[in-house]
Amino acid sequence: MPPIVEPPLFFLDYDGTLAPIVDDPTEAVPHAEAPALLRKLEARYPLWIVTGRDLKALSSFLDQPLNAIGLHGAQRGTIGKNVDGLMPDDAAQALRRLRQTVPSAEGLRVEDKDQSFAVHYRDAEDEAEVRDRLEHWLDALPEMLDAIWGKKVVELRPEGLTKGTAVRRIADEHPDRTPVYLGDDVTDEDAFSALQALDRDAVTIKVGGDDTRADYRLAGPDAVMAYLKRYV
Incomplete structure (x- = not known):
């Protein structure tokens, strides 16, 4: 079990961490215990x-005014309230x-x-063929964009x-707190690395069984709820 630290600064991924992974992203409701637990933690x-979700869309699942980063860092704001877009104009175009x-x-x-999009191929009969087609499509990806698989x-x-x-920016705003990051996806690896590079302790937790840079691991959303309850 990952350690409990005081005082913490929490960073929580949504899909696969606070909500089980589902085939249809529009049906990714949070774990039954998540809303009440988030209220207690945030207080x-x-x-x-x-x-990676658009924060406006995420408000259909989380109706609490929680601080949030959306679109893998291209949005910052409060769920259900103001959201600032950080995407450069050339990237948006x-x-x-x-x-x-x-x-x-x-x-x-x-x-x-919002300004971005994702292409899912979970329902493809021949996933390898579809992925090859997507890779070919991205051969000419403009240099101001990254493709994240x-x-x-x-x-x-x-x-x-x-x-x-x-x-990293948010952690710098809270220099006296220990960052605690939980996430399950490839894009969370950037966050694990950024927090591990700080000149203070950080707790990085991979949710699920994939390879990771994180220092600790939890099996899934049920284990995430059990861990977070230890703080309340």
């Missing part, structure tokens, strides 16, 4: 949701152009996220805006 400690050229394939689904999904984001850069 005691600084807490940020850090997600490039993403709009790419959105019009997504290849078509059986079982491929595009998830629009996750769990049967590829997401596009501006170069230099990551979960890592976002949490």
